[in-house]
Amino acid sequence: MLSLCQHGYESLLERELTGAGLAVTEKGVGWALCGSDLGRDESLVSTLPQGQLAQLAFPSLVLPAPREFKGESVNALAAQLADFFLESLRGERIDAAWPCVFQTVPEVVGLGRRASGVEKAFDELLRKKLSRIAKLAGPELPRGAGKARGLFVFFADFGRMFAAREAWLGGQRRMADDDAAPSRSYLKVEEAYIVLGREPAADETVVDLGAAPGGWSYSAAKRGARVIAVDNGPLKGGALNHPLIEHRLEDAFKFAPPPGVTYDWLFCDLVEEPHHVMQNIVGPWLAHRWCRRFVINLKFGHVDSLALLKEIATPDSPFAKHATNLRIRHLYHDREEFTVVGETNP
Numbered sequence: 153m154l155s156l157c158q159h160g161y162e163s164l165l166e167r168e169l170t171g172a173g174l175a176v177t178e179k180g181v182g183w184a185l186c187g188s189d190l191g192r193d194e195s196l197v198s199t200l201p202q203g204q205l206a207q208l209a210f211p212s213l214v215l216p217a218p219r220e221f222k223g224e225s226v227n228a229l230a231a232q233l234a235d236f237f238l239e240s241l242r243g244e245r246i247d248a249a250w251p252c253v254f255q256t257v258p259e260v261v262g263l264g265r266r267a268s269g270v271e272k273a274f275d276e277l278l279r280k281k282l283s284r285i286a287k288l289a290g291p292e293l294p295r296g297a298g299k300a301r302g303l304f305v306f307f308a309d310f311g312r313m314f315a316a317r318e319a320w321l322g323g324q325r326r327m328a329d330d331d332a333a334p335s336r337s338y339l340k341v342e343e344a345y346i347v348l349g350r351e352p353a354a355d356e357t358v359v360d361l362g363a364a365p366g367g368w369s370y371s372a373a374k375r376g377a378r379v380i381a382v383d384n385g386p387l388k389g390g391a392l393n394h395p396l397i398e399h400r401l402e403d404a405f406k407f408a409p410p411p412g413v414t415y416d417w418l419f420c421d422l423v424e425e426p427h428h429v430m431q432n433i434v435g436p437w438l439a440h441r442w443c444r445r446f447v448i449n450l451k452f453g454h455v456d457s458l459a460l461l462k463e464i465a466t467p468d469s470p471f472a473k474h475a476t477n478l479r480i481r482h483l484y485h486d487r488e489e490f491t492v493v494g495e496t497n498p
């Protein structure tokens with residue numbers, strides 16, 4: 153099984169996989185390979201998403217049964233890939249658009265060019281043999297978390313790639329910036345919507361705790377949601393004086409809805425000790441169902457991140473007790489932090 157993560161977090165990925173009972177046999181820049189006992193069975197991706205895989209925070213993409221290919225040239229790699237793909241198609245009918253995704257680690261200089269070369273050569277080979285199927289291929293990862301079928305190729309090095317027909321997606325992806333967004337944090341909440349599979353809509357209500365300078369508030373308001381932005385700091389850019397954003401100079405830990413009010417969304421992005429946030433914000437907000445859905449960012453810079461993951465998932469945690477569709481992710485745009493999304497139990 154091959155797992156991809158954000159570069160710089162390979163050791164945490166390894167610890168998470170080991171904690172899930174998987175033996176890491178090799179790791180490189182942005183990836184880790186696990187032992188063969190799980191790795192040979194493609195059907196695992198059908199059984200694991202609801203359980204083990206869906207609970208992993210660090211992997212953005214998992215190939216449960218990757219095939220490894222080595223080759224000195226672009227053409228040699230493309231030819232092997234085409235053979236693998238054509239052989240794997242036997243008996244399968246493809247009538248709709250399918251993902252044909254080539255991934256690399258951006259930090260390895262020149263690898264992206266190598267991957268593009270192989271992608272182009274593979275596409276030419278496929279067009280010659282199966283032009284109808286080649287035309288249906290798209291280069292984008294499917295949006296959202298869960299299982300996907302297509303062709304997923306990862307370049308570990310210039311002459312080494314892994315490929316698989318099935319993948320499990322964590323939902324993480326690079327988001328497009330918006331010039332009016334007042335902070336880089338804006339990208340995190342935009343990415344979190346994709347992991348949750350839902351975003352604020354016109355006329356929904358959002359409480360944004362720790363809102364300044366206003367990236368998350370701006371993201372919700374630009375979709376037409378009404379936002380209460382709670383922060384003693386100033387709002388800026390597109391969030392400043394936005395007609396749908398009400399800025400409250402208050403302490404996030406003391407903010408509570410008026411009796412009987414349930415907001416559609418809770419956003420929380422406080423630079424605070426994560427246990428303090430879990431106990432004093434997540435606990436009451438979820439237990440009292442003051443919100444229907446939430447995006448909560450927990451900073452793990454000063455705590456053991458793997459211990460924190462366990463605490464979030466433990467049956468006693470407010471998340472486990474009061475939420476459904478819970479997903480904890482180390483997002484593409486996260487640094488030393490997790491983003492937790494979910495819905496409160498009705």
Ligand SMILES: C[S@@+](CC[C@H](N)C(=O)[O-])C[C@H]1O[C@@H](n2cnc3c(N)ncnc32)[C@H](O)[C@@H]1O
Pocket residue numbers: 334335337338361362363364365366367368369382383384385402403404405421422423424
């Ligand atoms: C990482 S920033 C939030 C960035 C924001 N999500 C955005 O998109 O621009 C953290 C914010 O939490 C605020 N904060 C920290 N403790 C707070 C508290 N007790 N009450 C209200 N705001 C708090 C800080 O003032 C800071 O503006």
